[in-house]
Amino acid sequence: MPRDLSGALPAEPDLLIGRDELASRIRDHLRGGARVVTLTGTAGVGKTTLALHTAWWMRHNHPDLVVRWVRMTSLSPDAGPDQVDRAVQGALDSPDYGDRPPWEAITDYLRTPERTTLLVLDNCEHIVLQASEFVASLLAAVPKQVTVLATSREPLGCVGEHVEYVRPLPFPREQDSLDGRWPALEMFAARADALGHPLSAAERVIAAELVRSVDGLPLAIAIDAARLRYESLAEIRDSRVIDSRQPVRRRYPGLDDVGGRANRFLVPDGLRQSYTGSYRRLDRVERRVMDRLGVFSGGFDLPTAGQVCSDEELDPDQVIQAVKALVDRSLVMADTRGGGHRYRLLQPVRMFALEKIEDCLAERALRRRHLQYFVGLAARYGSTWFSPEETTILEDARWQLGNFEAAMLYGHTEPDLAADALAIAIHISRLRGWFYWGKLGEGKEWLLKGVAATAHLGAAHPMRIVATAMASWIALCQGRVDEAQRLRDQYLEAQRRMDEHGPDGGEDNPFAAAVNPAVLFVDGAHRMLVPRQDGIYDMGCIDIFMRAAKDSAAIGDQGGWAMCTLFAGLAAAFHLTDEPGRVVTLTREYLTACEEAGGHWAITWARIAHAMSLAWHADPRQAEALIQDTVLDQRDVDDSWGITWLAHVRFWVGAGLLQRHRGEQSDSTRGSLPLKLTAVELGRAWGAAESLRTRVNVQLEGLGPFLRAQQRAEAIVRAIAGPEIESAVAAGRELDHRQAMMLGIPQEPEGFAVRWQGLPPELKRVATLAAQNRTNKEIGTKVHLSPRTIEDKMAATLRLLGLRKRKELVDLRVTIENLTG
Template identity: 30%
Template structure:
C-alpha cells in the first residue's frame, strides 16, 4: 500500500516556473507554525506552490506528507471521514469521525496538505483545531481562497506573478526574467516550438502579461491560442473581447474579474459542441474517462460520436487536463473552470437530468463489479471501482438529498457491498447503509438487505451487539415477508456473528445451512465463499481439522476458477491455520499468508491484512528473532487500534494472541520486549507489511542481527545524522521543524538504544555506518 496508501503529492503535468520566494516563504513559515494557509484568488497557483513546498520538506516528517483534495466534497459533516480514508486510517473500526482520526494521528510526525478548503471553512477550521491539539507532531498546510480562522494560523497570500511596468522597455533578456513572462513563454513554446522572444514582439508579450494581471491560469489559457495565432493577434482579441462585463465576471477584486474574464474568453473561443460539453462535464466532481463522458453528456443535442472530438478540443484549449495511464486515460477540470461550467447550467431540470445520468452510469459501474470475465480478477476490478469513489460518493449524495431517488440510492449501496466489505471502506458503507435505512424509507425486502449488510459491516468492526440488534429486526420483518434470498443471507450472517462470539457449534450449524441453501457449486457468490471460509475457521477451533481443510480447499478451487482472489486470500488464511494445527512445516503456511497479505494490501482490506500480520507472528514465534516477531505482533495490534474489538472480538483468536505474547515476553528482557513492542505499534500498515514480507523495503529485517537489537526509528536516524554534522539540538529542531523538547527526547533515546553517553559517540557511530 505504499503507492496506494501514501496519497502521493500530485504529479506535475507541466513544468513548474518561478515562485521561488513563495515556496521559500511557505517552508520557512512551516518551521515556526503548525498551521499555514496559502490563500489567493482563483487561478493564482496556490495548490502548485503548496505542493512544491511540501515536496521540499517531506524528509522532515517521519510519517511523510499526505495530500487531501477537498473540492469534490460537498458535505462538511463528511470531512473527517474523507480525511480518514485519504490517510489510510484502518477503516474497520466502529470509531469514526474526528475522535478516531485524532487518535490515529496522535503519535504521527506528518505534514497534512488540505487542498481547496474555501467551500467549507468552518468545518476545516474546527477539524484542524482538533487534530493539532491531539497530535503534537502534526503540521497542516492548507490552500484556500480565504484563511481558515483557526488559532495559531499563519496566512501566506500568493500574489499574481510579477509583470513589467507599462513605462518599462526592457530587453528580451531582461523581460524573460519576469515570472509572468517566463511562464507565458514556457507555455507558448509548448504549443509552438518555433516561437522566440525578440525585440519586435517583446512589447506585445509584456502587454499581454499586464492585461492578464500575471495570473498563471489566465496566462496558460491565453498561451494555448498561440497554437494557431501570433501573440499580437492574441493581444488584439483580448483587447476587443476580454472585458465583456457579463455576470460571470462580476467581482469586487479586479484580479478575480481578470481570471473570470480569461475563462469566459476561452469559453467564447470554444465551438458550440465544446461549450455544451464543458457545461455538462461540470457535474463530475473529479476525474472521469471517455466512457463516463459519453454516458453522461451525450444526447440528441450532442451525439455520442461527437463527445470525443469535443473532449479533445477542450484538452487542446487547456480547459481539461488529460492524464494518460498505462491502461486508461482520464480527464479532469480545475476547480475554477468547473465553477464556470456550473454557472452556465442555468436550467435546474437540465442539471438534474445530468445528475441522474451521472448516478446511473456509476450505478452501472458498481453493478458491473459483481462478476468477472473468465481468467479475470474480481479484486482488480474493484480496485478500479474504488478509484471512482469521488464520483460514487457524488451519486450517493444526490440520491440522499432527493427523496425521489432514495430507492435507487439504497440499491446502489447494496451493489457496492464488495467495496464496503473487502476494500477497506466499511466506514462509508456503514454511513450510507444507516442513512438509507433511517431516512430513505426502503421497502421491507430492501430494508432487510440493508440491515443484513449493516450487520456484516458491524461484525467486521467487532460490534457484535449492534449486529445482533439489526438481525432481530430482520427476523421480525421476514416473519411477514417471504423472501428466500434474504432469509438465506440472514442465516449466513447469524453464523458470522456466532464465529465472533465463540459459539462454534452455532456457527457451524448456521453456516452449513447457509451453504446448502446457497448451493455449493462452482460460482462466484461472495456470500457463499465467505460462509465457506468462516465454516472452515469454526471447524479449526472445534478441532475438526480435516473437515476444515476440505471446505477451505473447495472454497479455494472455486475462487481460482472464478477470479475471486480476495475471497481466495481468506481461504489461504484458513488453510494456513489448518497447516499450523496439523503441525506441518511452517514454510508453506507462511507462503500462504504472505500471498494473502499481498492481495489484502492491493484491495486495502485493513482487517484482512492485520489478521495476516498476526498469524505470521504466531508462526514465527520460537523460530525467528523474538525482537522481529514482537514488532510484527504489535504492528498487527496497532492496526486494530481503530477497531472496537481487535481480532473481531473472537475469544479463540484473542486467546492465541495472548499465548503468543506471553511466549515472546519469556524470550526477551522486559526492556527489549517493551522497545520492540513500541516500535511495532508505531509502524504504519505499509511498514508492517514490509516487515512481514521481509523484503528489501524492510530495513529491520535486512539489518544484521546485532544491529536489529538497537534499531533507530527513521526520525532518530535523521537526528543522529544531524548530530554527526555538528548541529546543536536547537539547530536540529529548526532543521526538522519540530520542538526543541522533541529533539532532546530523540537524543536521549538514541543514547539509550546505542548504550552511549556522549554526542561524539553518536557522530562516530553514524560515520561507521556510512562507511559500512
C-alpha cells in the same frame, strides 16, 4: 495495476515562474518550525500550484516526511466537523475497521512517534470556519508531529498561523519596456514555446497586452496560451470579452464556492475574461460538453464522460473528442498516474462549468444520467469480485468513490431515485469495497441512509432487507454486537413479512432472489462470532454458510458463493475440533476454487483459512510456509484488512509450532535456550500484529473466535518466553506498517536480481527447482542429470548468487518466480 491516489500528491507542476522568493519563504516557514502556513489570494492566482510545488520539494528533500494532500473541495459549504474529519482521514490512508470517530483515527495516526507529516489542505475558502476549527484542534492534540499547509482565499485565523499572500505575476504596464523581467510575460512565452510557438518581438507586444488584461493571473494566462493551438495572438486579443463580475453560485456539494463566509469573493475579471474568451471560441459540441463536465466529483475517464455527457444530440464519441480538445485548451487537466488516463477540472474552471449546469434546462436530466451511469458501474463492479479483475476493479472503484457518493447524495433528494442510490451502496458492499478501503463506518452509514431514504417502498422491500443485513454484517465486523443484533431483528422481521405477504414492490424485484442468501450469510456470521448465553458457539453456522453458498450459486452470484464458503471454512477451523479431515478438505477445496477463479484478494483469504486449518488440525509447518508466501504476494497490494489478519494468523501459526516443538522435547530440555529465543521472537510478531490491529482499529473483543485464538497463542508464547516477553511485544508494537508486515520474512539480498540475470540458464533451472524445495534426485530427474552432478551445480549456483545455504533459495522462491516471469 491502478493504485489508490486518495491523499497522494497530484502530479508535480512543470512550471513555476516568478515565485522563487515566495517559494523559498514558504519553505523557510515549514523548516523553521511553523505549525500552520496558509497561502491566500484570489481565484486562479496559483495557490494550489505553489502549494504543490512546495509539497513536492519537501518530499524530495525530506525523504522521511509523510506528505498527504486533502482536497477540501469534496466538502459542501455546510460540512460539519465529522465530514471534515473523514476527508482528512481518507487522505491520511488511515483505514478504520472499528467504530472510533474519524478524529481519533487522525490523531492516533499523526501521533506515531517515528512519523512526521505535512498535511496540505487545498481550497479551504468555502469552509474557512470549519477548516480553522479543525486545524486549531489538530495542533493542540498533536503538538509536534504535524505541520499544516493550507490554501484559501482568506486566512484561517488560527493562532500562530503564518500567512503568505500570493499575488498575480508582475506584468508590464503600457509604458513599461518589455526588455525587463516580467514573470507573467515569461509564463505566457514558456507556454507558447511548449506548444511549438516561440514568440516573435511583435507577438510579445500582443502577449503583453493579454497578460495585462488578465491582471497577471497564472490560470488565465495558461488558458489564453492554450488557444495558440488554434488561433493567432491577434485573434485571441480581438476576441477578448469583458464580463461584469458575478458571484458564483454555491449549490452543489464539492463546488469550490467563491462565497466563503459572506459571499464577498468575486471571480476576478481577468480569469472570467480568459475563460469566457476560450469558451466562446469552442465549437458547439465542445461548449456543451464543457457545460456538463462539472457534474463529476473528483474526476472522470473518457468512457464515463462519453456516457454521462451524451444525449440524443451528442453521441459518446463526440463527447470523448471534445474532452481531448478541452485538454489541449488547458480547460481540462489530464492525469496519467495510476495506470490510465483520468481527467478533472481545475476548481476555478469547474465553477464556471457549474454555473452553466445550473442555468441549463437539462440539468436534472444530466444529474440523473450521472446517477444512472454510476448505478450501472457499481453493479458491474459488484459482480467482478471473485475474478481476476477484482483487485483492479477495487482500485478503480476507490478512485470513483467521489462520484459514487455524489450520485447517492443526489438520489437521496429524489424519492423516485432513492432505490438507485441504495443500489450503489449494496453493489459496493458486494465488491467488498468498504473492507478493502478501510471504510466500514462509511459503508454502514451509506447503507442505512439508503434504507431510510427508501422507507416509502415498504419494510418488506427486498433491497431494504439486503441492505440492512449487510449493515448488520459490518456492525459485527466492527465489534458492535448490540447494533448488529438490533439490525438483525429488523431484517428478520422484514423477511418474515415478505415470506408471508410477498415482497413490497412486486415479485419481479431483481434483489428478491438475493434476500435469502444474504440473510443466511449474516445469520451464520452471528452464530459463528457471537456465543450463546451459555458461552457455547452454534456449530450450525457451518451448515448455514453452506446453504447460503448454494443459494448464491443458484442465482449466479459467485462472489456471494465465495464469501459464504470462505466463512464455512473459517468456522470449521475455529469450531470443528473433532473433524480435522473435514476442515482441511473444506479449506483446501475452497483455495483451489479461488486459484481457478484467479481473484487475488479471494486467494489471500482462502490461504488464510487454509493456513488456520493446517495449523490447528494438520501440519503447522505447511501453514507457516503458506502464510509466508501469502505475505510476500501481498506486499504491493493496498489491503490493510488482509494484512492485519495475516499478521495475526502468522502469530497463531508460530505459537502452534512452538507448542508442538515443546511437546517433542524431553522434560530435561523443555526450557532450552533455542525454544525460549523462538518464543521471544514470536513476542515481536505478537506486538507487530497488535500494532497493525491498532492502526486500523480492529476490535477483537466483538469477534469471539478470533479473540480466543489470540489469547491462546499469547498464553503459549508467554509461558515459554517468561518475563522477557513484555519487552519483545513492546518492540513489535514500535514497528511501522511495512516492518510489521515483513517481520520474519526473508528479504531479497542486495544485488540478487543482478546476480540472477548473470546466472547461466542451466543453473537458473536448477536454482528454480531447488527454490521449490525439491531434492537433488528430483531435480536430476527433471533436468536429466545425476544427483551428484546436481550437487556440484548447486554449489556453483549458491556461490554465484552470493548465498551460503540452500534454504536461502527456498526463502527466495517468490522472488525467483518473479524474476523468471
